[in-house]
Amino acid sequence: MHTPWESLANEHILGIAPYEPGKPVEELERELGIHDAIKLASNENPLSPSDRVQKAIVAALPALNRYPDGSAHYLRHALARKHGVSPDQVFLGNGSNELIELVVRTFLRSGDEAVVPHPSFVVYPMIVQAVGGVRVMVMLKDYRLDLEAMARAITPMTKIVFIANPNNPTATIVTRDEVEAFMARLPERTIAVFDEAYIEFAQGPDFPDGLDYVRAGRRVVVLRTFSKAASLAGLRVGYGIADADAVSLINRIRAPFNVNSLAQAAALAALEDDSHVLECVRMIDAGRHYLYEEFKALGLRYAPSRANFILLDVGRNASDIYQRLLKEGVIVRPLTPFGLESALRVTIGTPQENRRFVKALRSVLGKPAA
Ligand SMILES: *Cc1c(COP(=O)(O)O)cnc(C)c1O
Numbered sequence: 001m002h003t004p005w006e007s008l009a010n011e012h013i014l015g016i017a018p019y020e021p022g023k024p025v026e027e028l029e030r031e032l033g034i035h036d037a038i039k040l041a042s043n044e045n046p047l048s049p050s051d052r053v054q055k056a057i058v059a060a061l062p063a064l065n066r067y068p069d070g071s072a073h074y075l076r077h078a079l080a081r082k083h084g085v086s087p088d089q090v091f092l093g094n095g096s097n098e099l100i101e102l103v104v105r106t107f108l109r110s111g112d113e114a115v116v117p118h119p120s121f122v123v124y125p126m127i128v129q130a131v132g133g134v135r136v137m138v139m140l141k142d143y144r145l146d147l148e149a150m151a152r153a154i155t156p157m158t159k160i161v162f163i164a165n166p167n168n169p170t171a172t173i174v175t176r177d178e179v180e181a182f183m184a185r186l187p188e189r190t191i192a193v194f195d196e197a198y199i200e201f202a203q204g205p206d207f208p209d210g211l212d213y214v215r216a217g218r219r220v221v222v223l224r225t226f227s228k229a230a231s232l233a234g235l236r237v238g239y240g241i242a243d244a245d246a247v248s249l250i251n252r253i254r255a256p257f258n259v260n261s262l263a264q265a266a267a268l269a270a271l272e273d274d275s276h277v278l279e280c281v282r283m284i285d286a287g288r289h290y291l292y293e294e295f296k297a298l299g300l301r302y303a304p305s306r307a308n309f310i311l312l313d314v315g316r317n318a319s320d321i322y323q324r325l326l327k328e329g330v331i332v333r334p335l336t337p338f339g340l341e342s343a344l345r346v347t348i349g350t351p352q353e354n355r356r357f358v359k360a361l362r363s364v365l366g367k368p369a370a
Pocket of ligand 1: 043094095096097098121164167168195197224225226227228233236237238
């Protein structure tokens with residue numbers, strides 16, 4: 001039975017499970033009677049935006065009576081320069097979440113298929129479903145996107161294929177060679193969306209750059225964000241790069257002021273701040289190796305991470321471990337809703353946060369440090 005409002009709703013959205021946002025840390029602390037909780041649950045950057053970025057935000061405050069620059073002229077031009085593309089190949093969104101929605105709404109017709117890896121970013125299937133598209137879910141293999149199986153899942157009805165590289169929630173990558181083989185099989189009528197939200201953490205000779213395919217004129221859209229390495233998750237700004245014709249179509253449905261003035265100012269300043277990104281990447285690399293050693297000492301398995309988080313197999317019910325970590329003031333993400341019954345996703349934090357997490361984990365697993 002539908003409620004009266006449900007009978008009024010677009011039927012496509014009725015099948016979508018409601019998103020369950022995490023509680024604010026303060027609320028959780030109050031409920032559990034704890035303080036100093038640490039949040040390693042949303043793959044955020046533990047470092048604040050750099051001074052340079054914070055100053056740019058403050059400098060933009062007096063002009064908040066004005067609408068933002070709807071074309072984000074300076075930011076698009078700076079991004080185009082950085083990536084060696086033309087400014088009309090760059091489009092901006094209120095986080096890359098909005099970019100995913102824009103791409104899907106621009107290209108996916110009702111009944112078209114989208115090939116979606118699973119487990120991966122839950123936003124892909126949600127938006128495909130919302131526009132009446134057909135989600136063709138392809139399971140990961142050994143915690144990695146199975147590009148071979150994804151290529152096989154492409155039919156004449158397939159309009160979009162999502163490739164999260166690195167993938168969330170597993171932090172694994174698909175390699176340059178694997179992507180090359182996949183792209184050789186991608187038909188002209190199918191768009192590959194490379195979601196590279198964590199690219200700064202993934203660099204290495206084996207890591208492919210989706211932009212190479214944009215530059216080669218393939219049907220590829222590359223999505224990037226300022227939410228992770230640039231420490232700007234709270235401001236919501238992401239960008240996409242594609243062929244200028246594709247961008248022009250996408251811009252037809254983009255709300256004119258979708259990226260606010262503070263976000264534009266901050267992102268522009270962040271682009272000139274490679275040292276902040278470098279500092280974060282170094283800290284995350286060190287944190288990852290520290291955590292690997294600790295996991296090994298505890299006899300726990302993990303997926304090799306190329307991002308700022310790790311999929312950890314706790315070898316028992318992950319929801320239970322998650323609840324017990326919460327009581328210790330450490331918030332992580334259980335992957336039980338993805339069908340990964342014994343897996344947690346842990347964001348790599350500052351060295352202090354990582355130590356705190358390990359201490360809590362040891363205590364919860366009944367293996368306190370000697
Ligand atoms: C965090 C994340 C994003 C970034 O989302 P924003 O809306 O830019 O904050 C995009 N894709 C994946 C897979 C992510 O994990």
